[in-house]
Amino acid sequence: MDLKYTDAKPTDDERAAVDALLGPAPSGWEGGTRDDLDLRWAKGGHEARDRRDQLLPALHAVNDRIGWISEGALDYICRRLTIPPAEAYGVATFYAMFSLKPRPAKVLHVCTDIACAAKGSAALCAGLEDRLGPAGTPKDGVVWQESPCLGLCERAPAALAIQAGDEVATAVIAPATAEAAVAAATAPETAPPEATELEAVPQAQAGDPTLSLLSRIGTVDPTDLDDYRAAGGYTALRNAFAIGPAAVIREVTDSGLMGRGGAAFPTGRKWQATAGQPDAPHYLVCNADESEPGTFKDRVLMEGDPFSVIEAMTIAGYAIGAHQGYLYLRGEYPRALVRLGNAIDQARARGLLGDNVLGQGYAFDIEIRRGAGAYICGEETAIFNSIEGQRGEPRSKPPFPVEKGLFGKPTVVNNVETLANVLPILTRGAEAYRTGATKLFCVSGALGKPGVYEVPFNESTTLRDLIDLAGGATGSLRAVLLGGAAGGFVRADELDIPLTIEGARAAGATLGSGVVLAVDDTVELPRILLRIAEFFRDESCGQCVPCRVGTVRQEEALHRIADKTGADAAADIALMREVGQVMRDASICGLGQTAWNAVETAIDRLGAYE
């Protein structure tokens, strides 16, 4: 590949940021100083190109240090990794957290998504406008911008301050006031500490002894491996080694565990299909790109019980014959990043990751890859492209990930909560697990005690039970958004829906990623629907026509009927139905296929615009 680079030069800081990740440039061919030897032979080929997957980390390195990515920095990254500049530009412009234009080192991301909108994000934004000027316009070294759901719904309204520099400083402000948000954005290092993860789990605060997945939140130090082991940690991995990979898969299959990310695919079947592939190596990807509006369970698990995620990934890797796992973490989760990084370091130091896990002769290691602001990268094939340094666009299926996944090899992608369930399966056994299986729900909105709740995953739990558990509605409950923006609304008189996959399906709803977002009558429904439509328009990758243009047409129609009802809205509703149908039928991936769900259910079940 004979690449043409640009003439733009990186600054010393930019070069240092990239070199800190990749090491110093070994030759003039890779952006270093050109010497006589470089003129005698060319260096390139597959070896040089095979590090394409370092593109996203390299972009992060520059963005973290400088706050934005200049032409010189991008060119240097391209030279270091032998990447065509046009492609690197295409990748960098895909992610919302990167800027290719100069901007201040201090950026304040303000969530305006559904849960935060219900708790006053509009007033927060107005206050920020007074203090910092309009969104996107720098003032006093700070720029603020609206953000999709930050996964802090239990503490809405939320904001996240990020300050680039030699050490990135972050601060979570939730619940946020304009004053506190500006103070934190100006000096994130001195911002008051954010609430502990225990505060996101009301059941744990109350000392509920029935918790399983959440049992260690608030009782076990999430930064201390010894504490985790003293609380039964790594028993499951020992049991896995004792019974062997095939038996692990059998246990998981017998347990009936289904994916908790939204698609509810049987986990054991996925593992079995991957384990049996002759092609090697196999990979494990933990999907921690939790970005579905209203979802924050994975964040709480990763922040409050990070060792369990690492242990479960090790078991999954062992079962499917993988030696490398990737944990793809959404870019807006700074505390989870620190906790997981610490957990991996400690596990590695103690022989729980590495060449010889627990002395069993099994090699497994985990690398964290940070997302950079793209909901679509949580799609199971887009996540591969993102890790590989390509634009995070979904791939066509077939082939399925179990056959051709990450780097074209057999891959299992599991959600964080799915993996967390593997531990009780292996400690209690499939049969005992099956009878006592639990499910996490992300409860937010107009309720007394929002937070992550763990409830029995069977017919005995209804939506009403969960809402009662969460302190009941604070106002007059109008509807519940079940399953997230890709899920749908149910009415306040439909709360007897059992919280099972079948129960939800029978009611024409979906549990999706476990979102239960209560909406009372103080919030205007058309505004919520517009926010959902905006979300899908913003997050569409743009690859296929139904989603790229359809999400725009849906939003336009919702704008037109924002203040209309009845016959005045009928034509646009009919139009949206047609657009919704093509999105559902003909989009490449789940984003486009579900982009009309919430709006459709609001019209059909809630009678919006009637």
Add this chain to the structure above:
Amino acid sequence: MTTTPERTRTPQGSAPVSLGLPRRLIEFDLDGDQVRVPEGATLLDACRDAGKDIPTLCYGDTLTPKNACRVCVVEVEGARTLAPACSRKAEPGMKVRTDTDRARHSRKLVLELLASSTDLSTTPHVAGWIREYGAEPDRFGPDAATVAGREAKVDNDLYVRDYAKCIMCYKCVDACGDQWQNTFAIAVAGRGFDNTIAVEHDGPLPDSACVYCGNCIEVCPTGALSFKSEYDMRAEGTWDEDAQTETTTVCAYCGVGCNLTLHVQDNEIVKVSSPHDNPITRGNLCIKGRFGYQHVQTRE
């Protein structure tokens, strides 16, 4: 099992080439008829063999299907969503319906979404499909977001990038990249409705890695990429395809032997393409074959 022999070639004086395994024939139900296609064939291949007219835009006969436009979707029984005919491979026993209400609805909507957001005035066949499917692009209203207002990028003497006409089919990117040219001068940039085809930093073409092979023009389905000569003549109103002749000849620049098809209007070469079935070019040329024709018409 029915088999069909693989096409093979034995270079003279060398060891015989392995025949490989014979290709199986796949039998499946296409609109109620049992059809047979070689293993690996797509539903689009099968439809075309059966004389069925399925519209395509992002499909290219010389490229790996990207299935981005979704105008070729068909219904596969038992599947939750529709399948893009251009890339879905035929499987034994599958039941495929090409003309159901659902498939026609999606095709119609894709045409409406594209025609309302892009300038399709130079896209071949599309006007006919819009009529056939009863598509009404205007029903999204006068304020519907569109890229049709984008200004054409005229930054060199050879070809023009008029992204007002771009439907984001990815074919130019694939032809420029690892599927043909390996130049990687262009890529998709941005996200969602705001995405576009761009060189690095969306700069001018002469500053980029572009080698002006014009292979992107060859695969562009909408005329977003066109010879500067064609662009200028269209602007003057003198472009007239009916008055053009096409003459296929061999490029005289080097010994490779590429086929050139000269498009001639009023005794002037106005465009050069290459036959896609030519075993040497597969439609691709270099800058000399594609754009180096001026000497032919220097008459002094």
